[in-house]
Amino acid sequence: MAGFFAKLKEGLTKTRQNFVEKVEQVFTGRKKIDEDLYEELEEVLIRSDVGVTTSFELVERLRKEVKQRKLSEPSELTQVLQELIAELLGEEVQLNIAEQGPSIILIVGVNGVGKTTTIGKLANRFKNxxxxxxxxxxxxxxAAAIDQLEVWGERCGVEVIKQKEGADPAAVAYDAVQAAKSRNIDVVIVDTAGRLHNKVNLMEELRKVKRVIEREIPGAPQEVLLVLDATTGQNALQQAKLFQEVAGVTGIVLTKLDGTAKGGVVLGIQGETRIPVKWIGIGEGMDDLRPFVPKDFAAALFGRADEEGER
Known part of the structure; x- marks a missing residue:
């Protein structure tokens, strides 16, 4: 199909060259499935930003499948590996939206990963x-973060609740929740600071923001979405582990997947944190942030063209 799947497939070209083509070289360059093949595959996976733990796990799963299916030809392994990757990535996980009243989505992540852009694109999507x-x-x-958010607010035609620079983030969250309740708002997207140099401060700040939100709307925030930049590879995996620890992350938004050779990090994130990747960004356009569909990602990664339809 044309459309988003074609764009995803194109966006994953460098990752495919860095990852899948090297994997296929391991399989096609050998006449039998042996220990050397498994070791070389492990090396390729680790070098492709899949992460050590997840690479070991994938190779172990492959060994089991080879035995169960009684495979003997290395050329048969590419399809099996694609299936294992799709399995590792799991099922598509939708955003959690409240049935009644406002849904609060907290956005976390370090500066420079595309947080503000993600917020703007999500807001535009919800509005549409x-x-x-x-x-x-x-x-x-x-101050720049507030200004950037206001630019996106104007662009999408949505209001931005703000206070002056240096204000208490929890107070801003409180104002936003009050505005949402009084104006019959469906979705509140809350930006947060991305400072990592003091983990304790970050943890306390996020806890306070969440506490204030939950006090005003029991069960909220419905989502704590961590924004990660795919181009940073293993750094993205480390950030996922840290924010999982401090923020109670419920889902991941992986930006800048287009044009990076490090898209294999999706597997490492999913394999090591078990936090579902819920949205991915594969371009600058307003519609280039989309729900993450694992089977589509696996098919696009391996250059297959058997998807069912546009989303």
Missing amino acids: EGKRVILAAGDTFR
């Missing part, structure tokens, strides 16, 4: 679905 949206400028430590 007919939902009433407001944004909360909770990254009060950088």
Whole structure:
């Protein structure tokens, strides 16, 4: 199909060259399935930003499948590996949206990963679905962050709740929740600061923001989405582990997948943190942030063209 799957497939070209083509070289360069093949495959996976733990896990799963299926030809392994990767990535996981009242989505992540852009694109998507949206400028430590969010607010036609630079982020979240309740808003997207140099401060700040939100709307926030930059490879995996520890992350948004050779990090993130990747970004356009569909990703990664239809 044309459309998003074709764009995803094109966007994963460098990852395919860095990952799948090297994997296929391991399989086609040998006449039998032996220990050397498994060791070489492990090496390729680790070098492709899949991560050590997940690479070991994939190779072990492959060994089991080879025995169970009684395979003897290395050329048969590419299809099996694609199946194992799709299995590792799991099923598509939708965003958790409240049945009644406002849904609060907390956005976390370090600076420079595309947080503000992600917020703008999510807001635009919700608005196009007919939902009433407001944004909360909770990254009060950088005036630029507030300004950037306002630019996106204007672009999408949604209001931005803000206070002055240096204000308490929890106070901004409180104002946004109050505005949502009084104006019958469907979705509130809350930006947060991305400072990593002091983990304790970050943890306390996020806990306070979440506490304030939950006090005003029991069961909220419905989502804590971590934004990661795919081009940083293993750094993205380390950030996922840290934020999982400090923020209670419920889902991941992986940006900048187009044009990077490090898309294999999706497997490492999923394999080591078990946090579902819920959205991916594969371009600059407003519609280039889409729900993550694992089977489509696996098929696009391996250059297959058997997808069912546009999303």
